[in-house]
Amino acid sequence: MRHHHRAPLALCGSLLLAAGCSNSNDPAPPRVSPDPGPGDPVPPEVAVGERLFREPRFAQFFAVNAGGDLNQALPTGDRAVDTIVVDGVEQVSPFADSTQSCASCHLSDQGVTLPGGGVRAWTDFARSAKTTERADGVRETARKVAPLVDLAHREDGTFHADGEYASLGAAIEGALLGRKLGWMANERDAAVANLAAVLRADDGTTANGLAYGGVPYSQLFDIDAVDVPTEYAMPDHLLFDFDAATDEELVDGVVAVIAEYLDAQELGRDSSGNPLGSPYDAFLAENALPRQPDAGESDLEYARRLATELDALTDPVFIDAGVVEFETHDQDYAFGALELEGLRTFLREPGAAGAVGNCVACHAPPRFTDDLFRNTGVTQAEYDAEHAVGAFFDMPIPSLAERGASPGIYLPASPTKPLAPEALRHRARGVYPDLADLGVWNVFANPLMPDAQAPVRAALEAAIGPDAATMTDDELLSRTIASFRTPSLRDLGHKGPFGHNGMLADLDAVLAHYVEYADLARMDLVRNADPALADVAITPADSAALVAFLRSLNEDLD
Numbered sequence: 001m002r003h004h005h006r007a008p009l010a011l012c013g014s015l016l017l018a019a020g021c022s023n024s025n026d027p028a029p030p031r032v033s034p035d036p037g038p039g040d041p042v043p044p045e046v047a048v049g050e051r052l053f054r055e056p057r058f059a060q061f062f063a064v065n066a067g068g069d070l071n072q073a074l075p076t077g078d079r080a081v082d083t084i085v086v087d088g089v090e091q092v093s094p095f096a097d098s099t100q101s102c103a104s105c106h107l108s109d110q111g112v113t114l115p116g117g118g119v120r121a122w123t124d125f126a127r128s129a130k131t132t133e134r135a136d137g138v139r140e141t142a143r144k145v146a147p148l149v150d151l152a153h154r155e156d157g158t159f160h161a162d163g164e165y166a167s168l169g170a171a172i173e174g175a176l177l178g179r180k181l182g183w184m185a186n187e188r189d190a191a192v193a194n195l196a197a198v199l200r201a202d203d204g205t206t207a208n209g210l211a212y213g214g215v216p217y218s219q220l221f222d223i224d225a226v227d228v229p230t231e232y233a234m235p236d237h238l239l240f241d242f243d244a245a246t247d248e249e250l251v252d253g254v255v256a257v258i259a260e261y262l263d264a265q266e267l268g269r270d271s272s273g274n275p276l277g278s279p280y281d282a283f284l285a286e287n288a289l290p291r292q293p294d295a296g297e298s299d300l301e302y303a304r305r306l307a308t309e310l311d312a313l314t315d316p317v318f319i320d321a322g323v324v325e326f327e328t329h330d331q332d333y334a335f336g337a338l339e340l341e342g343l344r345t346f347l348r349e350p351g352a353a354g355a356v357g358n359c360v361a362c363h364a365p366p367r368f369t370d371d372l373f374r375n376t377g378v379t380q381a382e383y384d385a386e387h388a389v390g391a392f393f394d395m396p397i398p399s400l401a402e403r404g405a406s407p408g409i410y411l412p413a414s415p416t417k418p419l420a421p422e423a424l425r426h427r428a429r430g431v432y433p434d435l436a437d438l439g440v441w442n443v444f445a446n447p448l449m450p451d452a453q454a455p456v457r458a459a460l461e462a463a464i465g466p467d468a469a470t471m472t473d474d475e476l477l478s479r480t481i482a483s484f485r486t487p488s489l490r491d492l493g494h495k496g497p498f499g500h501n502g503m504l505a506d507l508d509a510v511l512a513h514y515v516e517y518a519d520l521a522r523m524d525l526v527r528n529a530d531p532a533l534a535d536v537a538i539t540p541a542d543s544a545a546l547v548a549f550l551r552s553l554n555e556d557l558d
Contacts, residue, residue: 042264045234048220049261051212052254053106055198059099060182061132063194070201074099078132078182080139085126087116100181102172102258105129105145108557119328119557121494122148122265127502128427132182136419141180142426142437144502147495149557150488152263156371157455161484161500162425162440163373164412166451168262172255179413186418195254196247218242221253267490268555275366277555278490279319280343283335286317292366299364306365307347316340328556329493335552342549345542350535355542361532368489368553372463373440373456374530377517378499379428379482383436385503386428393527395436397424397481400445400474407448414448427501437501441480445473459485463530481528493554507550511543 061078077097081104084093094110107124111117128140157166165171177191204214213232219225223239268277274291275281284291289309293302321332345357362370383392403410408417412425425442426435443452461468484500498504518536521529
């Protein structure tokens with residue numbers, strides 16, 4: 001059973017009472033904490049999952065420096081977590097003197113006290129995250145850290161920007177046992193052994209353990225354990241015979257509980273499943289507009305129905321500033337005429353009069369993502385900025401056969417090629433014209449990622465259309481160039497900077513990119529551009545309204 005730890009509307013706080021808290025359709029957002037932290041009341045599996053998410057001892061740096069006592073803090077921490085970049089300024093990290101954990105990249109409230117910081121939607125503040133330096137020379141990730149909010153409402157089988165993982169569990173395991181925590185691609189066995197050793201040796205006395213009741217992991221997971229405090233007593237389906245468990249079974253146990261934790265990190269919804277946390281949601285509710293698709297209706301069909309009803313709305317009721325206040329965003333909680341203009345542009349499709357955002361082609365409400373792979377020109381923008389305008393068009397990209405003949409050069413690192421340079425899953429750099437990030441190109445038809453193939457192909461066929469089903473792998477591979485999963489546009493105020501590589505500093509930069517690259521796409525100057533890009537017909541003058549609308553999708557994460 002999935003647990004939601006959003007406050008029920010029947011328990012609205014005093015702030016909401018001022019706005020009126022009458023029923024499940026009330027537009028006012030709940031003031032809740034999706035990442036409560038130690039001591040706050042949440043389901044036991046969420047609390048234990050949060051502890052595991054913040055556990056620094058699963059990292060490779062800890063494993064090689066811990067010595068004999070796995071409960072003792074290291075004398076020195078990993079340099080990769082000593083500093084953090086906020087608004088382009090490097091400063092002391094909340095994780096300094098420790099080692100990497102899931103939480104050291106996917107922040108929630110840890111950056112609130114940092115200058116220029118604040119709440120995050122399980123991402124960080126920078127274009128890329130640092131990682132433990134190893135023999136491959138990698139010091140930072142190629143991409144921005146992905147936000148992890150609202151994963152419970154993902155229905156497809158593609159996780160990560162390029163679809164590398166076919167499930168949330170696989171993505172969690174890949175992080176725990178992979179390069180993100182410092183483990184090379186050929187060190188899985190060592191990573192498994194370390195994780196299992198930490199669980200078996202844990203006595204609850206580390207700082208992280210004490211923050212969550214000081215209960216040893218052996219008791220938290222053991223189905224026969226007694227006297228486990230109620231707030232950490234997980235349900236039976238997550239428990240097992242701890243003493244008899246193999247190392248791999250311990251890994252599976254950790255993955256399952258972290259998945260429960262992430263599954264609980266949801267944006268606001270009422271008892272009927274309607275989104276309700278943002279000013280946009282409040283506007284829809286106040287005007288009795290549909291807030292989610294009907295049964296059997298696609299998101300795009302729902303968006304078109306919503307657009308029609310908006311066109312018929314002659315006397316809209318706006319959400320005025322000052323009735324409800326944001327707590328974690330520096331903006332008014334409001335939805336007015338400018339936001340409505342932006343919404344109409346956002347939903348407007350080719351052929352309509354006025355500015356055509358065509359954003360709905362990839363970002364249909366209510367989730368504002370189609371979870372498919374699209375190329376909007378961000379890789380090209382990064383590459384051309386490092387080299388010259390038009391350079392990405394001329395960059396040699398290997399065919400399927402050429403890629404397969406030299407996997408150690410062209411494909412991501414693997415157990416047999418742990419030092420692969422990942423040249424085509426890399427940031428562009430001026431003196432290296434062979435470096436670029438081609439996104440799902442690295443995953444599709446990659447025999448070293450078998451589990452990802454079916455869901456990735458399905459997503460590609462859904463994005464490209466019926467013709468994709470008859471394409472050969474080589475033909476389809478060329479259609480994957482520089483394509484990445486469509487991100488959700490909800491709560492962008494807790495997620496920037498933007499783009500898979502974080503190169504777009506703010507929403508103004510995002511809109512400027514679309515204005516420029518839509519024009520280029522119409523001139524066939526964007527390599528492998530998504531067809532929807534050329535149908536974006538907005539000008540810089542339209543950006544203010546679109547930015548206002550996008551900001552109205554923000555909601556509080558306390």
